[in-house]
Amino acid sequence: MKRNLTISVLVLFCFFFVNTSFAQNAPVKGKVTDANTSEPLIGVSVAVKGTTTGTQTDVNGAFTIQAPPAATLVFTYIGYTTLSLSVNNQSTLTVKLQPESKELQQVVVIGYGTQKKRDVTGAVASVNGDLLAKQPVQTATQALQGKVSGVQVLSSGQPNSAPILRIRGTGSVLAGANPLYVVDGVLTDDIRNINTNDILSLDVLKDASAAIYGVRGANGVVIITTKKGKSGPATVSYDATVGFRQVANPLQLANRAQYTDYLKDANPTADVNAPVTFPGTTDWLKVVSRTAFTTNHNVSVAGGGETNTYFISANYLDDQGVIKTNGFQRFTIRANNEINISKKLKFSEQISLSRGAEQTVNLNGIYGNIYRAAPIIPSIVDGKYGNTSAWGNVGNPLLQLDKANNFTLNNRVQGNVALDYKPISSLTFHSAFNTDVRFNNQKNYQYQFLADNSTFTVGGGNQYQNNSVLFVQNDDSYQYTWDNTVTFDKTFGKHHLTVLGGFVTEKNKSNFLNGSRQDVPANQDQWYLSLGNPDVNAKDDNGGGLFTRQSFVSRVNYGFEGKYLLSGSFRRDGSSKFNQHWGNFYTFGGGWVISEESFMKDNHLFDQLKLRASYGKLGNDNIDQALYIVTATSNLPYYFNNTLNLGSVIQDIKDLNLKWETTTQFDIGLDFAILNNRLSGEVDYYNKKVADALTKIPLPGILGDPDNTYITNAASYSNKGIELGLKWNDRINSKLSYSIGANISYNKNNVIGLNGGQALYDGGINSNTVTRTDNGQPIGSYYVLQATGVFQTAAEAATAPTNTFEANKVGGLKYADINHDGKIDANDRVYAGSYQPKYYGGFNFAINYTHFDLSADFTGNWGNKIYNGKKNSRGSENDNIEASYADSRFTTAKPSNTNPNVITASTPPSTYFIESGAYMRLNNLTLGYTLPSAMLKRANISKLRIFLTSQNLFTLKRYSGSSPELFNNDVNTGITAAGIDNTNYPVTRTFALGLNLQF
CATH class of the missing domain: 2.170.130.10 (TonB-dependent receptor, plug domain)
Incomplete structure (x- = not known):
């Protein structure tokens, strides 16, 4: 009986198993389309949830998969929201995927x-x-x-x-x-x-x-x-570009005919047939520039196992400058690793080693001389240089390059090690030690050359180097930051809470040592200070700095039902850069995800809508670490009882109560996505105010300060603005997709409290200042005379207000007498804009069609001004001029009411030299082709893309100079003198061929 029962049970089990097996293998067919366009989607991943069974859609968006009647299918596709769909005994499914808002x-x-x-x-x-x-x-x-x-x-x-x-x-x-x-x-x-x-x-x-x-x-x-790496087989990537750079929008300077015609008015006694000249035209920018080679190669390996991941990369960059003898090479190695020591403890490290070699040029001297050098002087003839200085002009720019070798070697180690410990899933202890170490070596060698016929085509002049000079400097700096934080992150029903707390310790130490010697041999292998003459103008110097910071940080983020958001942070900082070491900084904000409200569920416009606002206080201690410390200068000579002695004296007047600048900022913004997430964007309004800003207050000379200035917290600035950013992503069909992005920002900068009304002047041109930073104006505003035209007749010049800068004459500039005192002087200056743009932004687009991709990026700004300082700076009557000015200046044969006949060292700064800084530039254009994967399988290549790219292809501008983007002024002359175009490095255009290869 038992045997029969056992047999019956086995039969029933086999029957159930067979029927179940057949049920699991039932075919399910379907088609996947875009929910908005109804276009079929190719390559959508279809998987049976909880199993390894899966497939992909074909060119028609169709799929077939074996699945049990009660199974759940998961559909995933890049750019679309993942969808889980129950089979529910159906054999045919219609699937529509929604584009997601990333x-x-x-x-x-x-x-x-x-x-x-x-x-x-x-x-x-x-x-x-x-x-x-x-x-x-x-x-x-x-x-x-x-x-x-x-x-x-x-x-x-x-x-x-x-x-x-x-x-x-x-x-x-x-x-x-x-x-x-x-x-x-x-x-x-x-x-x-x-x-x-x-x-x-x-x-x-x-x-x-x-x-x-x-x-x-x-x-x-x-x-x-x-x-960082990901668990799985190793992935090897190789990315490379090879191309060239050239001077973009080269400035056109006067040729021989234009220049000699100008000299008839500027310097009538000049002999254009003097021995130092020649009958041709020298284009000095072409002489010192070149088409520069550039290349960039990067190899990386990423992968990992069950307990560790790794990412290792190596990069080589070679970028020749478009100015001869200029160039830069860099080699970088990076390694990022993560190791799960246990389920609760993780170790991670990132380290980057870089070594850069740079051959620099004296930008101020070279570019200024390129602009001013006379075109009737040869650059070089039979190994001898044209003597521009003998012409009463600047030095020969080519000679400046050839006789100087400025080399810098940069070595840098940057990285961190960290431990993360999670005793429970909601609690994480994090400790990280971060470091940044730099070792730099600089060697500047000036070759010997004499002002005679051994160097120049014609001897004489004032360009010479009687002795070779070697300057060497070693810099090293060491910075470390030790972060220790604990984070609690947990969801309680409808509540989500994240709390962060910890402390940060920072230390920065730097040193430099330099020296110089004359008569060091010209052989580069012998460029050591010990081989020079220590008795002739030898110089050695050293210095450095040390500062520390100690900080306590905390932050709370809270969310309710995913739609009501609150956040706040508090940080207490201590800095050794100030006598008053400690300060408190904070922020708090709130957000409302409106689209999650019940009253928005049936709306047909917004897919996402969030309102947010924040307010906080920040600090700025980016100053010299000894700015408040009073020091004495030693070994100063003085007489006592008719005897010369050496002593020490305090020369600088310093503010012992110096403190950091503080910034308070309010922001309110709106994030949104509409039209089935195809259009997303954000709009922000902000109001940012800087208080206790550092500034220089003029001091009476009787107080003995060398600079006659006193640095203290006595200024306030504000920035108010609106920002708008939009992005559109759409897929037309399975082969064609595209995206468009645009952003624009409006900013109003204003000085709202400065030195009790004592303005800051900056930007020197011919012993005159160009900018003034004062209350009610943007930082670095132009403060110049107002040019109103050109004198057309002698009678007009004679009856005009007296000009204290230069005599009134036919063909000369005339100016507005602002204060109506009958003379033109510094009191007639007016504000005439600044280099800070009122509007700036950009737009971009990308198109992908089958295996081709095309992308473009544009950038630009509006509402700012540029001061053409090259035009205004006249060191000599024989300086060259711009070709556009040469053709449009006032002459008796062709009068002009806009451009004067000559510009001299006495011509004061005025609105005549101010031009629009607005521009729009095609920043990047790239066309690529990705080879079909079927072609690459045999070679075990997962991806191969070839592309052509260009940088700075064209610029639409109104400025007459080479470029309205004046980078170097801000660096070399300071923020309050930005916008004066004097010595900018030539703007470059790049063309390159590249590839992306992955195994």
Whole structure:
């Protein structure tokens, strides 16, 4: 009986198993389309949930998969929301996928943590690293130009130059206006050692959310996260570009005929047939420039196992400058690793080693001389140089390059090690030690050359170097930051709470040692100070600095039902740079995800809608570490009882109560996505005020300060603005998709409290100042005479107000007598704009059709002015002029009411030299082709893309100079003198061929 029962049970089990097996293998067919366009989607992944069974849709969007009647199918496709769909005994399914809004779902880095963008209450912009890597640039921030609202980027064609970033306007004059950079937790002011191909994402904290970084965050924060490995087989990638750079929009200077015609008015006694001249024309820019080779190669390996992941990359960059003898080479190695020691403990490390070799040029001397050098002097003939200085002109620019060798070697180690411990799923202890170490060596060698016929085609002049001179300097700096934080992150029903607390310790130490010697041999292998003459003008110097910071950080983020958001942070900073060491900085914000409300569920317009606002206080301690410390100068000679003695004296007058600048900022913004998430955007209004800003107060000379100035906290500035950013993503069909993005920012900069009304003058031209920073005006506003035209007759010149700068004459500029005192002097100056743009932004588009891709990026600004300082600077009557001025200046045969007949050293700064700085530039254009995967399988290649790219293809501008983007002025002359075009490195245009290869 038992045996029969056992047999019956086995039969029933087999029957059930067979029927179940057949049920599991029932075919399910269907078609997947775009929910908006009804176009079929190719390559959609279809998987049976909880199993390894899966397939993909074909060219018609169709699929067939074996699945049981009660199974759930999961559909995933890049750019679309993942969909889970129950089979429910159906054999045929119709599937429609919705395009997803990546903008509000993406994860952004907010400082000591991450958040989904939809949960962020501050103004945070994020750019994918792949977008930055598309452009053939050395530094990632160059590729950021025009991509983010509220962020203005100024870049240069000079190799190894660091771009200038202004986030929501200029907020400081003496304490630095550039943002803080954070690279994988390492705080730095320079990211030129970072390979753009290694960047995973770049996030910009634009509002008071940067207060989490305390005294480092007043000018905004740029957070860079580099790539890491993923579990799985090793992936090898090779990315490369090879191309060339050339001078873009070269400035056209007068040729021989135009120049000699000008000399008849400027210097009638000049003998254009003198022995130093020649009958041809020298284009000095062509003489000293070249078509420059550039190449960039990057190899990376990424992968990992069950407990560890790794990412290793190596990069080589070679960027020749378009000015001869200029160039830069860099080699970088990076390694990022993560090891899960246990389920609760993780170890991670990131390390970057870079070595850069740069051959620099004296930008101020070379470019100024290119502009002014006479075109009737030969550059070089039979190995001998044309003697421009003997012509009463500047030095020969080519000789300046050939007889100088300025070489800098940069070595840098940057990285961190970290431990993360999770005793429970909601609690994380994090400890990270971050370091940035630099070793730099500089050698500048001036070759000997004499002012005779051995050097020049004709001897004489004042350009010579009687003795060779070697200058050597070694710099090293060491910075470390130790972060220790604990984070609690948990969801309680409808509530989500994240709490962060911890402390940060920072130390920075730097040293330099330099010396110089004459008569060092010209052989480069013998460029050592010990081989020079120590008895003739020998010089040695050393110095350095040390400062520390100690900080306590905390932050709370709270969300209710995913639609009501609150956040707040507090940081207490202590800095050794001030006598008053400690300060408190904070931010708080709120957000409302309106689209999650029940009354919005049936709306047919907004897919996502969030209102947010924030307010906070930030600091800025980016000043010299000894600015408040009174020091004595020793070994100064003085007489006592008719005997010469050496003593010490306090020369500088300093403010012992100096404190950091503080920035308070209010921001209100709206994030949205409409039209089935195809159009997304954000709009922000901000009001940023800087108080206790450092400035110089003039002192009476009787007090004995060498500079007759006193630095103290006595200024206030404001920046108010509106930002708008829009992105459109759409897929027309399975083969064609495209995206368009645009952003525009309006900013109004204003000085609202300065020195009790004592203005700051800057920007020297021919012993006159060009800018004035004062209450009610933007920082660095032009303050010049108002030119009203050109004197046409002698009678008109005779009856005009007396000009204290130069005599009134026919063909000379005439000016407005603003104060009506009958004379033209410094009291008649007026404000005439500034270099700070009122509007700036950019737009871009990308098109993908089958295997082709085309993308373009535009950038520009409006509402700013440029001072053509080259035109106004006249060191000699024999200086050259611009070709456009030569053809349009006043002459008796062709009178002009706009351009004077000559410009001399006595011509004062005026509105005549001020031009529009508005421009629109095609920043990048790239055309690529990705080979079909079927062609690559045999070679085990997963991806191969070939592309052509160009940088700075064309610029639409009104400025008569080479470029309206004046990068070097801000660096060389300071913020209050920015916008004076005098010595800019030539703007470059790049053409390159590249490939992306992946195994």
